[in-house]
Amino acid sequence: xxxxxxxxxxxxxxxxxxxxxxYLEPLGLPAERPADWRAKALDKFRELLHxxxxxxxxxxxxxxxxxxxxxxxxxxxxxxxxxxxxxxAELFRKVYRRxxxxxxxLAGRLATAEDLTDDVLDQWFTYFYQCSxxxxxxxxxxxxxxxxxxxxxxxxxxASIGVAPKYTTEVIRKANEIGNNLGIPLAAxxxxxxxxxxxxxxxxxxxxxxxxxxxxxEVLLVPPSADMFANxxxxxxxxxxxxxxxxxxxxxxxxxxxxxxxxxxxxEQLQKINRRIVDAARNLRVKRLIIGECGHAWRxxxxxxxxxxxxxxxxxxPCPEHICEFAARLIRGGWLKLDKSxxxxxxxxxxxxxxxARGGGLIDEPREILRAxxxxxxxxxxxxxxxxxxxxxxxxxxLTEELMQTRMNGAKPRVExxxxxxxxxxxxxxxxxxxxxxxxxxxxxxxxxxxxxxxLLAKAIVI
Amino acid sequence: xxxxxxxxxxxxxxxxxxxxxxxxxxDSIATALAEQEGIKVLTDEHWKVIRYLRDYFQKFxxxxxxxxxxxxxxxxxxxxxELFPTGPAKGACxxxxxxxxxxxx
Numbered sequence: 052x053x054x055x056x057x058x059x060x061x062x063x064x065x066x067x068x069x070x071x072x073x074y075l076e077p078l079g080l081p082a083e084r085p086a087d088w089r090a091k092a093l094d095k096f097r098e099l100l101h102x103x104x105x106x107x108x109x110x111x112x113x114x115x116x117x118x119x120x121x122x123x124x125x126x127x128x129x130x131x132x133x134x135x136x137x138x139x140a141e142l143f144r145k146v147y148r149r150x151x152x153x154x155x156x157l158a159g160r161l162a163t164a165e166d167l168t169d170d171v172l173d174q175w176f177t178y179f180y181q182c183s184x185x186x187x188x189x190x191x192x193x194x195x196x197x198x199x200x201x202x203x204x205x206x207x208x209x210a211s212i213g214v215a216p217k218y219t220t221e222v223i224r225k226a227n228e229i230g231n232n233l234g235i236p237l238a239a240x241x242x243x244x245x246x247x248x249x250x251x252x253x254x255x256x257x258x259x260x261x262x263x264x265x266x267x268x269e270v271l272l273v274p275p276s277a278d279m280f281a282n283x284x285x286x287x288x289x290x291x292x293x294x295x296x297x298x299x300x301x302x303x304x305x306x307x308x309x310x311x312x313x314x315x316x317x318x319e320q321l322q323k324i325n326r327r328i329v330d331a332a333r334n335l336r337v338k339r340l341i342i343g344e345c346g347h348a349w350r351x352x353x354x355x356x357x358x359x360x361x362x363x364x365x366x367x368x369p370c371p372e373h374i375c376e377f378a379a380r381l382i383r384g385g386w387l388k389l390d391k392s393x394x395x396x397x398x399x400x401x402x403x404x405x406x407x408a409r410g411g412g413l414i415d416e417p418r419e420i421l422r423a424x425x426x427x428x429x430x431x432x433x434x435x436x437x438x439x440x441x442x443x444x445x446x447x448x449x450l451t452e453e454l455m456q457t458r459m460n461g462a463k464p465r466v467e468x469x470x471x472x473x474x475x476x477x478x479x480x481x482x483x484x485x486x487x488x489x490x491x492x493x494x495x496x497x498x499x500x501x502x503x504x505x506x507l508l509a510k511a512i513v514i
Numbered sequence: 515x516x517x518x519x520x521x522x523x524x525x526x527x528x529x530x531x532x533x534x535x536x537x538x539x540x541d542s543i544a545t546a547l548a549e550q551e552g553i554k555v556l557t558d559e560h561w562k563v564i565r566y567l568r569d570y571f572q573k574f575x576x577x578x579x580x581x582x583x584x585x586x587x588x589x590x591x592x593x594x595x596e597l598f599p600t601g602p603a604k605g606a607c608x609x610x611x612x613x614x615x616x617x618x619x
Binding site for chain 1: 515529530574575576577578579580581582585603613615616617618619
């Protein structure tokens with residue numbers, strides 16, 4: 052996609068709702084910004100620079116070459132210079148220089164350093180919540196700077212002084228108190244599972260189980276809770292897949308959420324939410340852990356579980372395994388009887404969720420599945436898929452109403468790529484992408500449906 | 515917290531206009547909120563969805579799975595979107611006085 056003309060500050064007035072006391076306190080965050088907020092924020096800044104060598108390196112290594120500038124979907128969609136990854140990071144680096152470099156301490160503005168003022172903090176809150184942490188910029192940076200790490204650090208510093216979005220903190224509170232992002236209580240989870248068993252019976256005539264809290268099952272499947280609310284076909288897809296190969300599995304009502312919004316807020320919550328999954332696996336005495344169709348869940352579980360709450364010696368490898376890896380392995384081994392024609396009549400393309408493709412190395416398996424179950428499968432242009440995939444526009448904690456303008460702008464490059472395929476069905480294994488694309492398609496006047504990879508696989512499985 | 519006057523009474527609402535205390539809900543609230551959602555008249559079909567959501571919420575403490583709403587009310591999803599333009603998890607839940615479902619939806 053061609054770079055848009057520069058429109059300074061065009062996105063400056065799109066903000067997330069700020070979290071109030073009732074969402075901050077349960078997360079151990081200050082109920083309001085303390086009087087000495089600047090000192091506290093700088094303490095946190097110092098702590099992160101010390102703990103994260105990568106962050107410290109990213110502060111100094113950028114040469115402002117601009118290779119990242121036109122790679123960010125939010126810059127391409129808005130033209131706001133502060134949405135260029137290099138400029139977004141500059142909002143952070145100028146504060147770094149002011150307080151943590153000799154030149155900045157002595158020369159201030161002359162050394163392009165700036166005080167951490169109310170205005171700067173407001174800018175941080177605006178623009179670090181117009182970044183979906185998709186990390187596309189990092190693919191193109193010749194120095195390997197991962198600007199998403201800078202976004203994450205800025206958000207963590209803000210959270211430490213009680214500046215956080217309502218959406219993320221509300222969702223984390225529910226994950227901590229109820230076990231999932233949507234806040235589906237135990238009885239409703241069981242009721243939904245039973246309902247889907249009846250649906251499966253009607254569709255297939257078979258007694259396909261949707262087990263809940265079953266101790267001693269072989270596999271613990273942790274789906275995004277959105278699958279048990281909005282993506283019924285994905286949820287039934289998991290059940291049909293396990294049924295087809297005779298694997299005894301279960302979901303957990305303690306860890307009924309694969310997604311980990313801690314990734315969008317701070318390390319403490321990332322660890323806490325991740326721990327629920329490890330504890331559930333241990334308490335249910337399962338042998339294997341499989342993660343459902345959720346992008347950032349995979350990044351959090353695959354990249355961080357061992358460090359945060361591991362090692363997971365009590366589980367069999369590969370651990371954790373993504374449901375697409377599991378299914379692709381079964382297809383390769385010839386364990387599934389598939390009828391591709393079940394998915395005839397539609398043209399399918401695949402959207403790589405950022406956190407699967409860039410964040411979790413899961414690129415070929417979903418394609419292997421789709422090629423095995425769909426006759427008419429097409430790819431989007433090469434510079435928009437795999438590691439170079441464009442964000443759906445709703446990841447990273449942006450999937451909230453008040454950021455709709457940002458979300459639609461950020462989706463623009465993805466929609467342009469989608470249109471080139473002529474597809475009428477977009478398959479993607481991520482709950483956020485699945486929620487975002489119907490809004491995007493409506494906004495851009497695209498007549499297409501959105502499904503999970505499991506949805507199409509399940510249709511083709513012959514049992 | 516913002517407040518909203520509905521049917522002559524004052525309610526705490528969130529930024530998106532969802533009433534905060536589900537126990538204060540009655541039929542007149544749904545009627546008053548309909549206008550905000552671009553719904554002119556609440557028909558029997560609207561009430562069928564609203565009552566279903568209310569009952570489920572009172573029994574289980576959360577909004578029901580969307581597939582279950584369509585199955586149990588007999589109204590296809592497309593029809594529910596015609597009735598409640600912002601959908602079952604937003605407009606319909608708002609009128610039924612449920613908290614806004616948030617998460618990856």
